Amino acid sequence: MSNSDAQKLLWIDGAYVESGSGGFFETTNPATGVTLARVAQATADDIDRAVVAARAALGPWKAKSGVERGRILHRLSQLLREHRDELAELEMRDGGKPIAETPEADVDSGADCLEYFAGQAASIQGEYQEVDGGFFYTRPEPLGVVGAIGAWNYPLQIACWKSAPALAAGNTIVFKPSELTPLSALRLAELAKQAGVPDGVLNVVPGFGDAGQAITGHADIDKISLTGGADTGKKVMAAAAGTLKTVSLELGGKSPLVIFDDADLDNAVSGALLANFFTQGEICTNGTRVFVHEAVRGAFLDKLLARVAKLKIGNPADADTDVGPMISPEHGQIVLDYIQAGKDQGAQLLTGGERIQVEGCEHGVFVAPTVFDGCRDDMTIVTEEIFGPVMSVLSFTDEQEVIQRANATEYGLAAGLFTRDLERAHRVIGELEAGICWINHYNITPIEMPFGGIKGSGIGKENSRRALDGYSRIKSVFVAQGAVEAPY
Ligand code: NAD
Helix, strand or coil: CCCCCCEECEEECCEEECCCCCCEEEEECCCCCCEEEEEECCCHHHHHHHHHHHHHHHHHHHHCCHHHHHHHHHHHHHHHHHCHHHHHHHHHHHHCCCCCCHHHHHHHHHHHHHHHHHHHHCCCCCCEEEECCEEEEEEEEECCEEEEECCCCCHHHHHHHHHHHHHHCCCEEEEECCCCCCHHHHHHHHHHHHHCCCCCCEEECCCCHHHHHHHHCCCCCCEEEEECCHHHHHHHHHHHHCCCCEEEEECCCCCEEEECCCCCHHHHHHHHHHCCCHHHHCCCCCCCEEEEEHHHHHHHHHHHHHHHCCCCECCCCCCCCCECCCCCHHHHHHHHHHHHHHHHCCCEEEECCCEECCCCCCCCCEECCEEEECCCCCCHHHHCCCCCCEEEEEEECCHHHHHHHHHCCCCCCEEEEECCCHHHHHHHHHHCCCCEEEECCCCCCCCCCCECCCHHHEECCECCCHHHHCCEEEEEEEEECCCCCCCC
16 A cells, blocks of 8 residues: 555654554545545554654664754755745645645744754753762753644644654654644655654654554653643543653633723734634634723724624635635534524624635535624633634723633633733733733744643643753763762
């Protein structure tokens, strides 16, 4: 059985191989329903093969200098840039994301990440300190074999955000992309080989939750890095406890965006749009609880609705499409059910709230960008992550009140605020319980800035130099100077 565009096998030890079970699943274009490829489905035995390959590749890979690992990762970042159009198209077709977004949001951000960690690889260093009786130094060492599991909304970016720091720090990796979007990670693996990543260092094993479980429970994997839902995060952490693996979790959220009465309202509206409708709302950090000061609520909503009306819902392959289909008909139905719950519980629907038919894309569930006003904190649409283009507008008048309401959630992924008052901006940010915050912006994630949630949104940081800590362990080495004084 061979690998082709229409049939993708597992990528283990630098080559395409069949799944031991011979099983396949299909990955489809969410807009058209057209099958893009049959993809080999990894089983526990396949995960084991991938781990064996990753373990065998670990010694030579970690023995390379950081400079050399960085040089290879840099070549890979360049290959991503050279294949920008192809990868952007692949991500659009497999994930239903508008082609207006994918070149920058997916491919460039993946390449930026590889480039950043290529640069960091050469400067991973320990400490040295003189102490009584001698001195000590610390050696940052790779953890070993990393098991990484991705979500479907930013498949290539997630594959890069996990593999770049893991590989820079000298680990090898077994990556399981989401069953809904397996193609770009496989292409990344092919390009990695071309860039000089040795066989076995980066393995890609498409499959479902059972393949994820085989990763989390595998005795010879040293660390788990998951991007996914909060419930999956809890299961993964519990499973990893059996073998005491280090775990980092990038999970969901229900993040607040606070618009104060002195905000630049045009910027605030731009922020609210970015916080809710980019990638048709399928973004973990989205600021879906938009708290607007009562004094500017009317003006804010007028400007917001005028801008929402201009959003073009359409085939993600069209250059002028702003909003594509939900990742799957099933997920689309979940989003529509949330909208119904919003109506049933008394929220006031200002715009959207319905499925839109797009010519040539009858299979896809396209949800019109939806704005609810008059929301209460206890409504289902205000408490639960929807992962679709649904904004809930809430009204407030007092700073302490809005802080308390913004924090009244199990999640703590992100938060944003708009104000011209610098003192207030930093005072409020200091009290918001969120791992990633934006002042007068929303949803931008420069690779240099740590990214990760707190509370029910996760553990650990991706991006920035801090991501390397999540893929390294510190060995402390005491060196005696002088005789050993023993009391015996
Ligand atoms: P999901 O939790 O359903 O699946 C995530 C991955 O985990 C998939 O690869 C899946 O196959 C695997 N999986 C499922 N069950 C598993 C188990 N028991 N053990 C091990 N692996 C298992 O999430 P999804 O629907 O793919 O993605 C959407 C969710 O991801 C949303 O909640 C979103 O907020 C979150 N997300 C978070 C971030 C972040 O950086 N914080 C980024 C993107 C998405």
